[in-house]
Amino acid sequence: MNSHLIAVAEVAQQFGARIGIGRAARLAGLLHDLGKYTPQFQARLSGAQERVDHSTAGAAIVVQLARAVKADDRIVAELIAYCIAGHHAGLPDKQGETFSTLSERLNGFSAAGLDPIWKSEIAPEVADLLPSFPNWEKTDRTRAAFQLGFLGRMIFSCLVDADFKDTEQFYACTEGRQIGRTWPELQSVLPSLIKAFDTHMGQKRKSDTPVNVLRANILDHVRSRASEKPGLFTLTVPTGGGKTLASLGFALEHARAHGLGRLIYAIPFTSIIDQTAAIFREILGNDVVLEHHSAIEDEERRPREPRDADSTKADRDKLKLAMEDWAAPIVVTTNVQLFESLFAARTSRCRKLHNIANSVIILDEAQTLPRPLLIPAVWALRELAENYNCSIVLCTATQPALDQRKFPARHPAGLPLEGRELAPDPDDMAKRLERVRLEHGGVMDDMALLAEFSKTDQGLVIVNSRKHALALYRQAKEAGLDGLVHLTTRQYAAHRREILAAVRQRLMNGEPCRVIATSLVEAGVDLDFPKVLRAEAGLDQIAQAAGRCNREGRRPVEDSIVIVFEAPENPPPPEIAGLSGDMARMMARHEKLLSPAAIEDFFGEVYWRIGPEGLDRGRNDRLPIVDKFRIGSGGVTNFSYRSVAENFRMIESGMVPVIVARDEQAKAAIAKLRIETIPSGAIARDLQTYVVQVPPKARARLIACGHVKFADERLRADQFAVLMTLGLYDPEVGLVWEDAEYLSQEAIVI
Numbered sequence: 001m002n003s004h005l006i007a008v009a010e011v012a013q014q015f016g017a018r019i020g021i022g023r024a025a026r027l028a029g030l031l032h033d034l035g036k037y038t039p040q041f042q043a044r045l046s047g048a049q050e051r052v053d054h055s056t057a058g059a060a061i062v063v064q065l066a067r068a069v070k071a072d073d074r075i076v077a078e079l080i081a082y083c084i085a086g087h088h089a090g091l092p093d094k095q096g097e098t099f100s101t102l103s104e105r106l107n108g109f110s111a112a113g114l115d116p117i118w119k120s121e122i123a124p125e126v127a128d129l130l131p132s133f134p135n136w137e138k139t140d141r142t143r144a145a146f147q148l149g150f151l152g153r154m155i156f157s158c159l160v161d162a163d164f165k166d167t168e169q170f171y172a173c174t175e176g177r178q179i180g181r182t183w184p185e186l187q188s189v190l191p192s193l194i195k196a197f198d199t200h201m202g203q204k205r206k207s208d209t210p211v212n213v214l215r216a217n218i219l220d221h222v223r224s225r226a227s228e229k230p231g232l233f234t235l236t237v238p239t240g241g242g243k244t245l246a247s248l249g250f251a252l253e254h255a256r257a258h259g260l261g262r263l264i265y266a267i268p269f270t271s272i273i274d275q276t277a278a279i280f281r282e283i284l285g286n287d288v289v290l291e292h293h294s295a296i297e298d299e300e301r302r303p304r305e306p307r308d309a310d311s312t313k314a315d316r317d318k319l320k321l322a323m324e325d326w327a328a329p330i331v332v333t334t335n336v337q338l339f340e341s342l343f344a345a346r347t348s349r350c351r352k353l354h355n356i357a358n359s360v361i362i363l364d365e366a367q368t369l370p371r372p373l374l375i376p377a378v379w380a381l382r383e384l385a386e387n388y389n390c391s392i393v394l395c396t397a398t399q400p401a402l403d404q405r406k407f408p409a410r411h412p413a414g415l416p417l418e419g420r421e422l423a424p425d426p427d428d429m430a431k432r433l434e435r436v437r438l439e440h441g442g443v444m445d446d447m448a449l450l451a452e453f454s455k456t457d458q459g460l461v462i463v464n465s466r467k468h469a470l471a472l473y474r475q476a477k478e479a480g481l482d483g484l485v486h487l488t489t490r491q492y493a494a495h496r497r498e499i500l501a502a503v504r505q506r507l508m509n510g511e512p513c514r515v516i517a518t519s520l521v522e523a524g525v526d527l528d529f530p531k532v533l534r535a536e537a538g539l540d541q542i543a544q545a546a547g548r549c550n551r552e553g554r555r556p557v558e559d560s561i562v563i564v565f566e567a568p569e570n571p572p573p574p575e576i577a578g579l580s581g582d583m584a585r586m587m588a589r590h591e592k593l594l595s596p597a598a599i600e601d602f603f604g605e606v607y608w609r610i611g612p613e614g615l616d617r618g619r620n621d622r623l624p625i626v627d628k629f630r631i632g633s634g635g636v637t638n639f640s641y642r643s644v645a646e647n648f649r650m651i652e653s654g655m656v657p658v659i660v661a662r663d664e665q666a667k668a669a670i671a672k673l674r675i676e677t678i679p680s681g682a683i684a685r686d687l688q689t690y691v692v693q694v695p696p697k698a699r700a701r702l703i704a705c706g707h708v709k710f711a712d713e714r715l716r717a718d719q720f721a722v723l724m725t726l727g728l729y730d731p732e733v734g735l736v737w738e739d740a741e742y743l744s745q746e747a748i749v750i
Contacts, residue, residue: 400540
């Protein structure tokens with residue numbers, strides 16, 4: 001028994017030592033399965049059917065052991081208690097009405113059944129547990145509690161990842177299981193990565209167009225700042241200015257200068273993550289880049305584990321259901337995956353957190369951080385930068401006004417960003433990269449839109465919903481417009497990649513190309529149209545849409561038109577409608593609406609209109625998320641980990657995944673699901689570009705009609721929902737789930 005505890009403790013200590021929490025992580029590892037020192041659990045291993053709670057014991061004992069130590073260590077011991085109690089079912093709330101609170105479990109615990117031999121076999125030390133972080137908050141109790149809650153998640157991460165790895169090693173030896181992929185350390189491959197990057201950029205410098213020359217100058221300037229002290233940075237580069245490669249160049253050099261262990265590139269939309277990952281692989285190679293979507297990892301809908309399952313079944317399930325630990329040198333992921341993990345309670349989401357520390361984190365399109373969660377998101381970023389040795393780059397063409405100098409004193413959303421801009425003179429760059437002319441089209445119904453669209457052989461229309469985009473595409477097709485292309489999240493990523501490649505080829509060849517799309521085309525999609533029509537939205541989205549017009553600067557500005565229109569028959573959702581009003585006010589204040597000054601003013605207007613209370617508003621609970629971490633008299637914590645995880649949802653629509661297996665690679669990955677020894681994470685990695693996100697009710701209807709089925713449910717639970725009726729996937733428009741009830745069962749082809 002003690003061999004597993006000691007092994008987990010040693011690995012957890014190794015993980016924790018990198019971020020100054022080695023002693024706390026080791027203590028959590030030593031005590032996490034203390035409840036197995038009971039006759040009931042030993043009987044369970046011999047075949048008894050009674051379920052045994054084996055995690056509450058360690059949580060209760062660590063609190064008891066801490067009663068005789070100093071106050072700081074008592075607080076950390078409480079954090080460890082949350083971690084031990086939740087190492088199977090997830091971090092609990094201390095109090096409240098949620099499933100199995102920590103207080104309820106501690107109050108109901110009795111040590112009478114524990115074999116006292118544990119004291120000599122594992123000999124835990126409860127001392128010097130509080131890390132000597134450089135930026136502990138001393139005056140603001142709310143922020144101090146948030147910091148401690150964050151520390152608790154980091155300890156939890158070290159514990160559950162160490163527990164997983166020791167379990168994986170055991171079963172790999174006894175059952176021939178595959179061990180998750182091993183990755184090289186970033187510092188060991190960094191010289192070759194920088195050399196590969198330099199070679200790639202050297203090839204690009206052979207193109208001497210004005211835009212490419214400016215991109216090269218931006219890159220050189222950004223890389224020259226790489227030796228600066230780690231922390232928070234901004235990188236403000238107009239759309240088309242090469243900020244993706246500039247940020248990558250900075251990250252590589254900065255990691256080399258400061259010995260950082262990982263590059264994490266977070267992107268707002270799953271629709272472009274595969275494109276960015278493909279660029280990085282092309283430059284740096286296939287063996288260092290992990291592409292991790294949030295598409296298949298859907299913990300809330302898996303059957304909840306009991307408080308403790310028996311060791312054998314729980315550990316085997318842990319191996320099958322485990323997802324990524326982010327041990328790769330370079331991780332390309334989504335904002336949803338990054339931020340929801342930082343506020344998660346479940347083990348599979350949290351196991352990666354200790355690997356986020358000591359990293360360079362690039363937040364691409366930083367303006368897309370959801371405003372209702374802005375304050376907790378900003379606090380998490382600040383905590384990573386100030387106490388976990390991360391450098392964070394807010395990278396965008398439309399920089400959100402997060403500099404604390406732009407807010408009233410001590411506003412909770414402000415960040416210390418003075419002097420931390422990496423780009424050379426953003427105002428001058430905006431002028432030099434001015435490539436479009438904005439026009440206001442007023443009210444335009446679909447007929448007027450199509451009439452305007454027909455005036456150009458190559459154009460892009462962007463609307464605010466998948467429903468409107470599909471209806472407009474079908475009308476355009478009936479009208480006989482040439483070169484029509486539909487681009488939507490109804491299509492899975494690998495298919496969109498094929499569509500985008502064809503669009504680029506048409507544009508290059510001068511062929512008719514009329515694209516009707518949702519906002520997925522606005523961020524990071526490298527397209528260059530002479531004309532763009534954009535449904536009314538916030539100024540940040542209008543600027544992103546403008547970045548798809550005359551992107552390479554090859555056309556005169558006066559011939560490169562972006563028309564902003566109102567669509568009364570398809571009004572924007574309330575959030576976008578409010579932002580449209582903010583933009584309207586900018587029109588009266590700024591002649592150049594795409595200038596950095598106008599963008600900053602726009603975000604200032606948005607944040608002022610919403611107010612601090614609107615910048616921290618969870619999904620189901622109006623109590624601010626940062627207020628769910630409290631410290632009472634005597635240093636007693638009252639943290640609501642589970643409630644926070646349920647309320648910190650960046651995508652409120654709660655979409656769920658459906659896998660579309662139209663090609664051989666996807667079918668081969670699905671076939672692997674029946675092989676028990678292959679971890680789910682490895683298979684999910686292969687399938688993530690074949691996922692379409694659909695409304696939960698729509699997927700339930702698809703399942704009820706037999707059009708979707710969970711693949712190998714006995715082994716994988718409800719992780720992998722596969723489309724069985726491929727007739728529902730239209731090659732032109734993607735998955736049309738609305739037709740599910742009317743499609744014959746004879747169309748089932750898988």
